[in-house]
Amino acid sequence: xxxxxxxxxxxxxxxxxxxxxxxxxxxxxxxxxxxxxxxxxxxxxxxxxxxxxxxxxxxxxxxxxxxxxxxxxxxxxxxxxxxxxxxxxxxxxxxxxxxxxxxxxxxxxxxxxxxxxxxxxxxxxxxxxxxxxxxxxxxxxxxxxxxxxxxxxxxxxxxxxxxxxxxxxxxxxxxxxxxxxxxxxxxxxxxxxxxxxxxxxxxxxxxxxxxxxxxxxxxxxxxxxxxxxxxxxxxxxxxxxxxxxxxxxxxxxxxxxxxxxxxxxxxxxxxxxxxxxxxxxxxxxxxxxxxxxxxxxxxxxxxxxxxxxxxxxxxxxxxxxxxxxxxxxxxxxxxxxxxxxxxxxxxxxxxxxxxxxxxxxxxxxxxxxxxxxxxxxxxxxxxxxxxxxxxxxxxxxxxxxxxxxxxxxxxxxxxxxxxxxxxxxxxxxxxxxxxxxxxxxxxxxxxxxxxxxxxxxxxxxxxxxxxxxxxxxxxxxxxxxxxxxxxxxxxxxxxxxxxxxxxxxxxxxxxxxxxxxxxxxxxxxxxxxxxxxxxxxxxx
Amino acid sequence: xxxxxxxxxxxxxxxxxxxxxxxxxxxxxxxxxxxxxxxxxxxxxxxxxxxxxxxxxxxxxxxxxxxxxxxxxxxxxxxxxxxxxxxxxxxxxxxxxxxxxxxxxxxxxxxxxxxxxxxxxxxxxxxxxxxxxxxxxxxxxxxxxxxx
Numbered sequence: 213x214x215x216x217x218x219x220x221x222x223x224x225x226x227x228x229x230x231x232x233x234x235x236x237x238x239x240x241x242x243x244x245x246x247x248x249x250x251x252x253x254x255x256x257x258x259x260x261x262x263x264x265x266x267x268x269x270x271x272x273x274x275x276x277x278x279x280x281x282x283x284x285x286x287x288x289x290x291x292x293x294x295x296x297x298x299x300x301x302x303x304x305x306x307x308x309x310x311x312x313x314x315x316x317x318x319x320x321x322x323x324x325x326x327x328x329x330x331x332x333x334x335x336x337x338x339x340x341x342x343x344x345x346x347x348x349x350x351x352x353x354x355x356x357x358x359x360x361x362x363x364x365x366x367x368x369x370x371x372x373x374x375x376x377x378x379x380x381x382x383x384x385x386x387x388x389x390x391x392x393x394x395x396x397x398x399x400x401x402x403x404x405x406x407x408x409x410x411x412x413x414x415x416x417x418x419x420x421x422x423x424x425x426x427x428x429x430x431x432x433x434x435x436x437x438x439x440x441x442x443x444x445x446x447x448x449x450x451x452x453x454x455x456x457x458x459x460x461x462x463x464x465x466x467x468x469x470x471x472x473x474x475x476x477x478x479x480x481x482x483x484x485x486x487x488x489x490x491x492x493x494x495x496x497x498x499x500x501x502x503x504x505x506x507x508x509x510x511x512x513x514x515x516x517x518x519x520x521x522x523x524x525x526x527x528x529x530x531x532x533x534x535x536x537x538x539x540x541x542x543x544x545x546x547x548x549x550x551x552x553x554x555x556x557x558x559x560x561x562x563x564x565x566x567x568x569x570x571x572x573x574x575x576x577x578x579x580x581x582x583x584x585x586x587x588x589x590x591x592x593x594x595x596x597x598x599x600x601x602x603x604x605x606x607x608x609x610x611x612x613x614x615x616x617x618x619x620x621x622x623x624x625x626x627x628x629x630x631x632x633x634x635x636x637x638x639x640x641x642x643x644x645x646x647x648x649x650x651x652x653x654x655x656x657x658x659x660x661x662x663x664x665x666x667x668x669x670x671x672x673x674x675x676x677x678x679x680x681x682x683x684x685x686x687x688x689x690x691x692x693x694x695x696x697x698x699x700x701x702x703x704x705x706x707x708x709x710x711x712x713x714x715x716x717x718x719x720x721x722x723x724x725x726x727x728x729x730x731x732x733x734x735x736x737x738x739x740x741x742x743x744x745x746x747x748x749x750x751x752x
Numbered sequence: 753x754x755x756x757x758x759x760x761x762x763x764x765x766x767x768x769x770x771x772x773x774x775x776x777x778x779x780x781x782x783x784x785x786x787x788x789x790x791x792x793x794x795x796x797x798x799x800x801x802x803x804x805x806x807x808x809x810x811x812x813x814x815x816x817x818x819x820x821x822x823x824x825x826x827x828x829x830x831x832x833x834x835x836x837x838x839x840x841x842x843x844x845x846x847x848x849x850x851x852x853x854x855x856x857x858x859x860x861x862x863x864x865x866x867x868x869x870x871x872x873x874x875x876x877x878x879x880x881x882x883x884x885x886x887x888x889x890x891x892x893x894x895x896x897x898x899x900x
Contacts, residue, residue: 664862705877706870713866716806 220287222274224516230257231515245364245609247577250515251602254522259283263523275523282589284523289589293482295517296582298510300483301468303394303578304490305503306668318381318559319388322552326389326573327361327396329551330544334360337543338597341536349422351408351592358404359584359601360544362397363390364577364609369676371616372572380636381626382565384685386572387678389552397579398487401586402429402480408592409479432478433488436471440492448496457498461505464493481586521581522602524588530599537603544604545611548573565625574612576605637704639711641695651721653690655714656697660686663710755871756900763787763831764891768852773804773841776833777818780854783831796824796856810843815876817869819855828857828868832894836886851876851885 230253238249257263260283263275277283284292335348335357345352368390372383406425447467451460471485493499530537549570556566584601587593593601643649653675657667665681667688675690686707687698699707763783770776777800781793790796799820803809810816831854838848853872857865876882881897888894 659866662862663864663867703870705873706867709870709873710866712807716803719806 216285216287219270219274220285220291222270223285223288224291226257226274227254227516227519228512230254231519235515245575245577247518247581248606248609250518251522251581251606254519255525255527256522257519258523258525260523260526260528281591281595282524283526284520288520291513292517292520295513295515295520296483296585297468297472297486298465298506299514299517299578300486300582301465301490302503302506302510304487304492305494305499307394307491307494318385318556320392321555321559322385322569322573323389323392323396325555326363326548326552327393327400329554330360330547331357331400333543333547333551334358334540337540341539349407349411351404351411351587351590352594352597354404354407355583355587355593356540356597356600358397358400359576359580359587359604360540360547361393361400362576362579362583363393363548363573364575364579368572368575368612368616369678371613372620375617375620377620377636382561382568382572382620385556385559385561386569387685389569389573393573394579397583398484399430399433401579401583402433402475402484405429405481405586405590406479408587408590411592428478429480432475432480433484436475436485436488437491440471440488441495444492445496448493448498457501457505460498461502464489464502465506481582483582483586518578518581521585524585524595525599525602526595527599529595530603533596533600537600540600541604541607544576544608545574561625564619564622568616568619568625571612571616571619574608574615576608580605636698637701637707639697639699639704639707641711641715643693643695646692648718649690649693649695652695652714652718653688655717656688656695656711659710659714659717660688755898758828758830758868759832759895759898759900761891761895763829764894765831765833766888766891766894768833768835770835770839773839776835776839776841776849776852777801777804777854780818780831780833780852783833784829784854784856787829789827789829790824790856791826792824796820796822798822799824799856800854808842808844810841810849811873812843812845812847813876813879813882814838814843814847814850815853815873815882816841816843816849816851817853817855817872819853819857819865819869821857821859821865823859825856825858826861828855828863828865830855830868830872834885834888834894851882 231250234249234253234256235246236249238244238252239246242249255261257275259273259275259277264273264277266273275284278285282289335353338353338356339345339348339350342352347353348357368386372380372386377383403422403426406429407422410425447463448460451463454460468486468489471489472482473485475485475488476482493502549567551570552573553566553570556569557563561569580601584593584598587601588595588598641649641652643652657677657679660679661667663681665679665684665686668678668680669676675688677688679686679688684703685700686703687696689696689698697707697711763786765779765783768776768779770779777797781790781797781800784790784796785793799822800818803820804818808816809818833852833854835850835852838850841849843849853869855865855868855872857863857868875898876885884897885894888897
């Protein structure tokens with residue numbers, strides 16, 4: 213026991229440092245998603261690579277192979293699972309449910325198209341090229357199909373905001389589709405886990421049984437979500453009696469863990485319960501506080517999860533499926549390009565626009581990893597197919613950004629004759645310092661909130677926000693001392709007036725400062741106080 | 753926010769009497785008082801003055817949009833006033849203001865305020881709409897410019 217805990221402590225120490233360093237290296241130096249760095253850190257230090265080297269003092273390697281499908285120790289895997297629960301809880305918390313329920317019709321057509329085509333192509337190519345997989349209902353085919361559906365919109369959102377393309381019809385459609393994509397992928401995962409469980413138990417896969425499993429998964433998701441959304445505000449209201457934010461936050465994480473366990477009990481993945489809890493609490497007035505308070509746990513546990521996922525990559529097992537992996541990656545690309553691009557042609561976009569939307573939906577990320585991890589731990593897929601999933605994710609995340617940037621050069625992607633009408637207008641303000649711009653950005657976000665807008669932070673590493681009310685979508689970006697608001701031309705008047713009103717608030721703040729007791733005087737008083745104790749001692 | 757839910761003939765005055773910025777503000781507020789939706793006239797006026805003090809709401813081309821968020825109202829209310837001769841409203845372009853839209857909305861409620869101002873500004877941004885408003889001799893003709 214002591215040796216196990218000692219080993220776990222050493223492992224976690226190495227993981228945290230390696231994940232943070234590689235995360236930093238990828239995000240800041242290579243301008244790639246942080247998660248890729250964390251994943252690669254895991255590949256390098258895991259039980260299949262450096263971690264396998266025997267260390268004399270430990271009488272064995274630091275990361276000994278467990279001998280099971282999951283090559284790391286149960287204790288370490290448990291902590292990584294906790295990371296995935298926190299990750300999905302936060303994803304749910306950050307989902308803008310009102311937007312999701314009201315998302316534009318275009319987004320839903322594109323999102324659903326992408327899911328169906330990617331799933332069919334992903335599972336189809338697995339059956340076609342993989343001799344051990346005989347039917348599309350084989351758990352391996354189902355998992356690989358699901359792996360190719362999930363889009364990671366964070367990467368796309370960052371690129372589009374940098375290129376000032378978030379408010380274009382393509383940008384808005386991609387974001388709406390991606391919200392839907394997340395929810396649908398998670399529902400799809402519940403169905404697939406259910407089917408895989410029946411199949412693993414030796415049950416025959418019949419269409420009737422699949423219908424039953426699907427119904428159970430979707431039913432659980434809908435019932436828990438509806439109950440959660442109805443109950444969460446009441447729970448929060450009740451807990452407010454304690455007048456302690458800590459209790460509310462503790463309770464919300466507790467519920468996430470309970471519901472995660474419950475979903476596993478009914479044969480679904482744990483992360484589904486965590487996601488539903490997040491989604492329910494996103495509707496309460498304390499959602500921002502919860503998000504802020506758990507940032508610390510998130511930053512600690514989530515990189516551990518990604519790093520442990522990287523440790524599961526068995527390069528030897530992958531060697532035999534490199535060609536299949538490449539083919540699968542290409543098919544996964546085609547799935548999104550065709551699945552999202554084709555429906556866009558029917559909702560007003562031209563070929564250029566359709567390609568942009570397809571390219572924007574290419575990046576794969578967290579959900580892909582989670583699906584692959586669950587597939588591996590449940591035995592539905594082996595190390596070879598897990599490696600294929602990781603390959604797809606790496607290629608998609610690295611290749612998508614340049615493709616997306618290139619696709620956005622050239623004219624409008626919208627088919628209407630009012631092409632120039634759709635070009636977003638950028639209004640920029642420059643402040644004397646970053647601190648002044650910070651104040652203005654917060655003030656603008658508050659102003660838009662009072663007008664009934666939802667303010668959604670798109671990128672945790674930068675101040676990029678989507679402001680949304682019904683069909684109006686604006687982007688607010690702060691880059692050091694610059695504030696930029698992108699708006700469709702029809703809302704320019706409104707945005708200008710809004711910026712003007714907030715600028716007046718800023719002016720109020722400044723005049724408030726001027727009327728303050730002179731800062732020099734305040735400073736002098738502070739300094740004089742430094743020796744007051746000594747002086748009084750002397751006088752005594 | 754639909755303009756027709758807020759604007760009606762009872763809140764339109766096509767010939768304001770005021771000769772100064774202060775008089776015009778008082779006169780417009782009196783139109784709003786008639787709706788019975790302003791609970792405290794002084795409080796509302798205080799809000800309007802506070803906003804004018806920060807910066808004049810006289811925008812351009814003879815249009816002014818005096819507005820405030822105040823505890824004196826529970827919902828957004830607005831009125832339209834026209835002064836063909838114009839009044840010095842300390843507008844940004846130095847031109848006397850002739851077309852006035854006064855808007856009051858509640859302080860602590862989420863809802864359109866700036867959006868309503870923008871909606872009105874959109875209508876009067878054309879020279880044609882502004883001259884139609886100045887030529888109007890009845891409240892109906894004014895509302896017709898807004899498609900009401």
